[in-house]
Amino acid sequence: MSSIPSKMKAILVNKNGGADVLEYTDSHPVPSLSDGQVLVKNHFAGVNYIDTYFRTGLYPAPAGFPMIIGQEASGTVAKIEGSSEYGFKEGDRVVWIARGGYAEYTAVPEKSVVKIPDGVSDEDAVGGFLMGMTALSLVKEAYPVKKGETVLVHAAAGGMGLLLCQILRDMGVTVIGTAGGPEKCALAKENGATHVIDYKSTDGPSWVEQVLKITDGKGVDCTYDGVGKDTYEGDLEVAARKSKVVYFGNASGAIPPFNIARLSAKNISIMRSTLMQYIVTREELEFYANGVLDLLKSKKLNIKIHKVYPLKDAVQAHKDLEGRKTTGKLLLEL
Template identity: 35%
Template sequence: MSVVEIKEFGDADQLVPSSRPVPEPSDNEVLIKVSYAGVNRPDVIQRRGLYPPPPGESDIPGLEVSGTIAKIGASVSTYNIGDKVTALVGGGGYAEYCTAPVGQCLPVPPGFSLEQAAAIPETYFTVWSNIFDRCELKSGETILIHGGTSGIGTTAIQLAKAFGAKVIATAGSDEKCNACMELGADLAINYRTEDFVEKSKAFTSKKGVDVVLDMVGGDYIQKDISTLGMDGRLCFIAFLNGPEASVNFMPVMLKRLKITGSTLRARSKEFKADVAQKLQNNVWPLLAGKKLQPVLFKTLPLSDAAEAHRLMESSKHIGKIMLKVGD
């Protein structure tokens, strides 16, 4: 089968076409004939040599796919050959065929194309497990979402609004701020020209926000703590500006804050299957009703994976970057 692999760690040109044997599904896996694969920031970090795949996972990048089931493992009873699915995978998405644990597969939502379906797993699993499970965001609360036009950001804005929260989003241009507002944000802040701490406090009548979803880190950490109100929750899912900062923790005590964070890729299959079930129960009906939709920015052929990574690193995109693999 055709794949795109990482020749050596480094820049986007290290993504090169290659050929690999078609993988065999284990008893609790399915083999998917891949139609589309999502491009995500962890793929870029892996390519740079800073995010190795967990033991037992493919070294081929790609954490989400859609396509048609080509083969099922001996213990699989919930899907059949020919079913169209989307799946969260631990690696291997940039390929014509990819195996996936059956518990991490979900049916393509009614009315969705395979291209749209492939844009769902990585961001929806991440957002649900962090915003709703870890931070327990509730209807009526206010959440600050950094990187509002990223794949994570566009998903988080829509999901938070769908479940009754007020949403503040940050973005790096007026155009991106407008995109956040169109997705349902109540306030969008251009972090290049405005102070998100000041603007967020004004929006909340100085009470502060209830939840912050941060993928930036670095000098944002102290600002996030300042932005939170009493009993607020701060969740880290990435550190684009670095994981270290000089922080005054006194407000954490005085405001009874909770600071947490997580990565998804290394979590157990059982954990991911549990999140998949929550998504199917709570989110799939909203997708089927067109109340939520992934935001697609650009789709490129698998052979142009390097260009897709360059686009991701430019931060010029609004929403998801996709790779077309097969029919």
């Protein structure tokens, strides 16, 4: 095994703020291992919208500052101390979900690491890992969608959106996808959306009116909404009687408190879903991780990589993501 240096490249967040608070360094100490951890030499880190929430302070820094954001990466096992509970050995190709991904090396709890099967690239493994598991958890547990139902997916050309469209199409679901602009709408359609609505367009009927028209006034069986503040109210208007709205993110800002009496108009259920609460045990993580890796291996899930940015360009990656300039997945190369 190649020797492990004492310093590494990383992106540090020393205070909350805009994308410019992301600071590149090439001399951060390589982390030492605690019990139950393995050291992973990361090749690609996934960029997720949640990284921006930790950066801005919408979600508090879990262990104070400086903070290394990034919830997932793919790479190789560089070091294991003692025996490995899950059978890892140095040199294994792995993908993980934890904290501290915007760095060359991460000390990751072994229970959060999964081997990448042959036939799946490092880019696809991490490109589809957190988001693919989230998409599966949304359609299997948050609202177990059934063949023949009609669902609404917001930001359908985004990282999450493209995966949801593909997975729902393959389940025989009618997908209404919203996206900002004609190019994004076309991409959502290519990836499985049955109907697309440009919710940024100011001409013609609103997206709410269009969803009601497509569903003959009945509304949708479920909405998966990662946009949040700008769409949460419309979701209640397009919800069918006895349907569910699953909120899972805040791309446009956090949803403010609202009166649950509004749900009684149509016996609507709402939930706020997070992947992390579906992968608490090793068994749960393996269920979703293997679900995604199997789909990748069998080429049933296509990962659209928007761009691979060098680590030092993390600022630009965040600006592009928050500026609604991206489609699909953003990666950082270490």
